[in-house]
Each structure stands twice: as structure tokens, then as C-alpha cells.
Amino acid sequence: MARVLLVFFLALVFAGAVFGLVSLAEHAGAAFPGGNGRIAFSTYRDGNFEVYTMQANGASPTNVTNNALTDGYPDWSADGRKIAFLSERDGNYEIYKMDANGGNQTRLTNNAAWDWMPSWSPDGTKIVFVSLRDGNFEIYVMNADGTGTPTRLTTNEVSDFSPAWSPNGTKIAFSSALDHAAGEIYVMNADGSGTPTRLTTNEAADVSPDWSPDGTKIAFQSDRHVDPEVGDYEIYKMDANGGNQTQLTNNAASDDSARWSPDGTKIVFRSDRDHAKGEIYVMNADGTGVTRLTINIEQDDVPDWQPLVSVGGLAELPEVSASSPPSYATLAGGLAAAALAIAAAGGWYARRRWLRHRA
16 A cells, blocks of 8 residues: 555656655654754664654664554654654554654544645644645645644645744745755745745755754755765755855765754764665764664664753653653753744655665
């Protein structure tokens, strides 16, 4: 079933000139300010794609979705209590949410078209996402409990992807083929009003924006340094206005799905530098000190970092066991109390990622 849907999806992408193949390995989302908690990611290690969480050093990987069909695109809420994600469990790609330990898995969207790339709003009341429900991949926003009718934010003839709220909640960064078929990064008002501002301008693909926790930087991926047909993506960062675009990774493999840590000192990402199917790595925000976090024979993808938000000097740290209540850990000096959205990886690129190895 997953293979049939993937083939159909890729056909739609080619028809819409959306950067070659769309990658399900990328996702929209938010990395919220705070302490660095667990890292959620997608993996095929159990024979189907599931959402796992692990400690920031790669220890204690735990399956939190546990079902026979595809689950992916994990995105932490601002308070670190919830994860929005994509699932195929009801026969179509829809958006769900669950507790940090995998409990209370709840479907939020329900229609015949694909809904994916969920990203929480800074205040936790909304989720922005991408949908094919109107015949083209566009960006929508809905209530975080799934009630009401989603509001469409983009109305282009080309596809728009990877929505990411700015930390102050007033802007949304996203990727689009609006001016360039390979894809560029734009910023629009959070309500979709006005004309989007283009941040990147070159003949290569620039996609998957992710705001830094302080809102001053955006991480993204680009193949500007190589022949676009090769599909070798590297991670870059730039100022929030598009200035000072700087390459952070540099190797013959693809590095993608960059997500800032909640404290802003690290970037977690996916790479196939040591393993053709991809593993999760972390590096300093300046590109130094790359460390591999996952080691297994199957694919690990789309990481997202849990924020630990301070309340009176205590940082909430939900346990991963569904049978255990959340615990609390005192962090020296406390953590940032604000729960602000940032970010998004997401997007697409010219190499088949998610499900590409599956029959």
C-alpha cells in the first residue's frame, strides 16, 4: 500500500514540477526554545516506519507509535508534552498527535487527500501543515485539536511545502517553486496575507527552512555546490532576512533535515555519509564537531528535538514509558519559560528518500 501511494505521489510531483522527487524524509516542524530533551525521529528498524525518541546522545531509542503502517514526520509541541506526526494507519496519510510517551494517539485530519508536514504554532493552539485537498500541495492551518475547518494560507499554482512559524509567531517560512522550479525559501505573514518575501535566489534547490530558537537564523539545505542532478545536499544557515548564507557541512554524501536544538547550540540532521539508507547526526551550530547518534542497518530519518520548558526552575521531562507519568528534573539556572515556535525542515529534493528501499 505504501509503495502504491508513493508512486502516485511522485507522479503528482513530476506533473507539478516540484523539485523532481518529493522527499518524505523531510518535514515541517518547530524546534522550540528551552533545554535539550529527547530527539524524535522516523525509523524503519522494526520493518515499517515508526516514530522513535532517543536521548540527545543517541541512547535509549524507544518506539512510541507501535503500529503496522507508516508513521513519520514527528514534531514536538512547544511545551514538549505532545508530538504531531503523519500516519497511514487509516488508509491515507493524515495528521495525528500523541503524548510524548506515545499515549493518546489521536487523528486530527480526515479527508481523501494527503495531509502531512505538521508544525505546531508557538502558543500550541494551531498546527500548520501541507495538504493536497484542493488539488495542489498548499499550506493550511488548523486548530491543534483538529476542530473546525482548516484555513488555506497559500494559493499558488505551484506546490508550497515546509511551513515553519517564526519564534515570535508573526511569520511562516516555507519552501516553494513559486519563482524557481528547483525551489527557494520564502517568508510570509502567519495569516497568509500580503506577498511572500523570497530569501534565497539561485539556480539550485534551497529548501527545508528551520528557524533558530532566537529567530535570528534559518538553517536549510541546498545543492548549490554541485550538479543538481547529483542530488548531494548540504546544510547551510543564513540570517533571518536571507543574508550571510554559510555552508555548514561538506562531504560527498547528502546532509539534510536540519533542526536546531532548543538551546540553539546544536543542529541535528540526517546524513548518508556512513550508511546509504541514512543515520541521525548532531553538530555544533557552526558546523564543527559532527557526531553520529544512530547506528543500525535500516533507515533513520527526520529528527526533531524536544524542548524542556522551565516552570519555576523545573524543566518538564516526559518519560517515554506509556505506563509512567511525567517526571521533573531540576536544571541549573532554569530554562527559558517562553514556548516559542521556530522552524521547519521539510521540503523535497531530487533523490528518493523515504520508502525508496521498500518493495
